[in-house]
Amino acid sequence: MDTEKNLQKLNSLNKNTLMETLDIEFVxxxxxxxxxxxxxxxxxxxxxGIMHGGATAAIAETVGSCASAFFLxxxxxxxxxxELSINHIKSIREGTVFATAKAIHKGRTTHLWEIRVEDEEGNLISICKLTNIILDKK
Structure with a gap:
């Protein structure tokens, strides 16, 4: 797996999107x-003055949806x-959050992801669950 090439490809998709607006970067x-x-x-x-839950939702859905597309x-x-559900555990005012998606289930038509949102020290900020549907392009 060429990690750097894969990250460049994923990040190239962010131009002119919500991900670019929020400075979300695959790392x-x-x-x-x-x-x-x-x-x-x-x-x-x-x-x-703390991170908005909608921003948490944006990074969680971004990483989980992109994980489905990338691994499929x-x-x-x-x-x-x-479907996206989020439990906010701790607030954060500044710094950087990291969202990591790991598959719980990767079926033919649905994927279920657990996304952990953590701060720079690895403290859990939010735990998320995302269900994706896999559709044929028209």
Missing amino acids: AVGKDFLTAKMPVTSKVHQPY NDPSKLINGI
């Missing part, structure tokens, strides 16, 4: 995981998230 890929990072600045804060590696298929 690690392995045989069973994909990791992205996002800076925690006022751009992703809610009014109390079938250009005739389209990946759509159909």
